[in-house]
Amino acid sequence: MTLDKILIIIQVVLGVLLMAVILIQARGASLGEAFGGSSTFYGTRRGSERTLFTITIVIAAAFVVVALVSLLL
Secondary structure, eight states: OOHHHHHHHHHHHHHHHHHHHHHHHHHHSOHHHHTTOOOSSOOOOOTHHHHHHHHHHHHHHHHHHHHHHHHHO
16 A cells, blocks of 8 residues: 555545544533524533533544645645
């Protein structure tokens, strides 16, 4: 396998993981909040919610890095 094919496979896997993590986060929000509405109070992320948020950021950053590397090669 060439490097191009490996990068494409990694990008597809990261894309699927990113979609799954975002969908898991959206289930935790109420219907109004999922479409941009605001709730009556603001709470900080705690526990598993914070971990899931951090994982989303890491996967998104990895996706962007792989896309840029793929573009440059």
